[in-house]
Amino acid sequence: MGVTRRIKEAASPRAVLRAGAAELWAFGVKNALSCVFPAFVFGMLAITKTAGGLPIARYDLLFLSCVAFQALMVATRLETRDELKVICVFHALGLGLELFKVHVGSWSYPDPAAFSVGGVPLFSGFMYASVASYMIQAWRRFDLALVGWPRRRVVVPIGAAIYANFFAHHVLPDLRWALAAIVVAATWRTEVRFQAIRGRVRSMRAPVAFLCIGLFVWFAENIATFFGAWVYPHQKGEWSPVHLMKLSSWALLVIVTFLIVAELRRLKDYSPKR
16 A cells, blocks of 8 residues: 555656656756856856946956956866867857958947957957857766767768858858758757756757757847847847847857767767766
């Protein structure tokens, strides 16, 4: 009778709801811990936007603060040296994209900066690096595993084509939707498996993961532009939400980030220390 009662209690709606809430809480905590660096960036954007009498130019303060925080993360082992190297790669890729996009007028930076290249403040690369930081941290904390991941000869050309399209669509037809369709076709059978509470393994399709992270980054972009990190042409008079069309751009950028991190892990047995 005792065993039967425990089974019934375990299967009761209240027990199921309680277990689901506990798992959702654990999922949220891990995601929050993975967002340490992005949260710092947004915090500094808010502080430097509202505080008066800054000791140096705002963008320079943001850049130096991000460099210092990255050093602190490595010193406190919140981030490994290997993770820092990957983040530096994304900083460089992001800065290259920023130089082009600002040159063609896609967006602009309203404030001056001493730490800048071609009119683009160096802190801007950290906006891309923060996406990579979240992804790397989440990969480690959730112990992500890819099942059915495409081969390198498929993944590398797709990633290169997506990154190239960010530049080429200004003079050639925009292939974002065709590339998105190719990504879905190539990764639809891929399962992203992650550790939930008490060692339970959950999974989702890779394209769903890309879209979820892209939506998260789109919301983050609205916060960043609200605090004046950069300005789109339609925001020069007063702030207004970022166009929903930008969600497709961020989803594709997330895909590039994911592809690079996945390939680094596979190519170099990239497995950061816990």
